[in-house]
Amino acid sequence: MKNNVIDAGSYFIGKVMLDTLDEMLKSSNQLHYHPYYLLLEEDGEDFIELRIKDINTNVHTLIDKTPLIVLNDRYKNGELLFEIG
Numbered sequence: 001m002k003n004n005v006i007d008a009g010s011y012f013i014g015k016v017m018l019d020t021l022d023e024m025l026k027s028s029n030q031l032h033y034h035p036y037y038l039l040l041e042e043d044g045e046d047f048i049e050l051r052i053k054d055i056n057t058n059v060h061t062l063i064d065k066t067p068l069i070v071l072n073d074r075y076k077n078g079e080l081l082f083e084i085g
Helices: 008-027 068-076
Strands: 033-042 045-054 059-067
């Protein structure tokens, strides 16, 4: 996201994470959670925050915050982009 230009790859990785989390929530019947992600820049480094919002209580919970470069490496290597432990 340098110079206000956002690489489309960050949207792709975010969408993959979002779809994965959405399927996890649906399969465990957690339909009151709404997953979303934020693209952030901190100290010149790009991050993706994966979050959920409880629509009953309006509470937002951070699931994962990872530098985009790490997520790109995980994706290229066929690794899980995130884990919920």
